[in-house]
């Protein structure tokens with residue numbers, strides 16, 4: 178690989194020999210690939226994917242690849258992710274019931290891990306500043322079947338103004354100089370110049386300043402980059418520690434091949450060694466830096482309540498159902514599902530769209546929200562149509578009608594075609610679940626021997 182001369186000189190000086198030679202030689206090795214199994218679908222997905230090489234430091238992580246059009250992927254059973262990036266989610270260590278913000282979240286590698294570990298309890302806000310990337314993030318959150326996630330497309334400053342001291346944990350997986358991406362995406366090298374890490378560090382400090390306003394006293398902020406540059410790693414953390422005396426660096430467990438942060442590459446603060454570095458010449462992965470900032474301030478000192486007047490996020494953005502709409506939804510759900518699957522008290526109407534919102538007190542007014550929990554369905558004239566979300570977030574056992582398709586029908590349906598049955602599966606027209614290899618991948622409208630296609634146009638291929 179044709180690495181920039183200044184890059185080579187810089188790491189020769191930082192690492193010395195023979196380590197610099199080993200590090201630089203790693204850029205000529207193949208890219209390491211991995212995937213993570215969604216714990217909510219693990220029973221059905223695990224037998225379908227190559228699990229010979231588990232990754233020791235992340236639950237459900239494996240070296241290897243899974244095709245994007247395979248049922249394991251389209252059903253939200255796996256997320257393809259570079260192995261060292263997987264350790265970030267494990268450091269966040271999400272717990273059910275927590276309120277977590279993933280501030281720089283697209284395309285969703287860490288958000289899908291965090292959300293899937295929360296077992297539907299608590300709230301994950303996955304935010305992305307870039308509108309196009311936020312759309313991809315929303316699709317991945319949908320694919321993973323996350324019920325308790327809110328996807329926003331906002332700047333860190335606007336979120337900080339809306340949500341002071343609201344989060345138990347915040348992940349800042351910062352935009353960076355991307356030196357750990359050089360193998361995967363050699364174009365990343367074309368942006369690189371000696372001063373680039375300093376430019377990135379200035380932006381990282383701005384993002385962290387906004388992020389820290391949203392951290393609850395006693396909370397944790399996890400900071401990560403996919404670069405090796407000390408300016409963006411240890412030096413940014415040293416800056417935070419100097420600016421915020423109530424924060425300290427919590428030690429991060431180091432698995433085989435992982436190294437400590439390097440205090441000598443910043444201001445010498447010993448606790449910088451509590452951070453972790455994943456180097457491509459010392460372990461299988463593209464490389465990462467991860468630090469965990471612990472807020473030591475007593476939670477009692479400051480109020481953690483949302484601003485007065487905004488305590489119910491549904492107040493302005495959503496309405497409730499009319500009697501007629503409620504009847505339509507109840508009838509549709511009763512016909513589709515064996516038992517009640519949605520808690521009506523969390524159903525909210527936005528225009529014609531019905532959502533099942535997370536149990537959250539975060540005010541959402543004035544913010545650009547791409548997803549608020551689950552999309553349940555949409556009112557069209559005098560009928561109610563179920564959303565694709567339900568195919569990915571509810572188990573097959575919940576449905577009255579389940580149609581297991583073969584490979585050909587799986588491909589056809591994903592192209593947007595209707596299917597024809599040998600005989601009707603239901604006496605009356607109804608929504609049902611389509612499965613392939615027993616994994617739900619789509620909603621269908623079963624009308625006699627026809628299965629009308631409800632696969633979202635944007636996902637067809």
Ligand SMILES: C[S@@+](CC[C@H](N)C(=O)[O-])C[C@H]1O[C@@H](n2cnc3c(N)ncnc32)[C@H](O)[C@@H]1O
Nearest residue numbers: 281282283284285286287306307310350351352
């Ligand atoms: C390293 S990527 C995030 C990867 C993601 N966490 C994942 O695991 O899939 C950093 C993200 O930060 C976003 N970003 C860029 N500038 C930003 C800013 N000023 N504030 C917040 N996010 C920004 C980028 O658009 C990018 O999606």
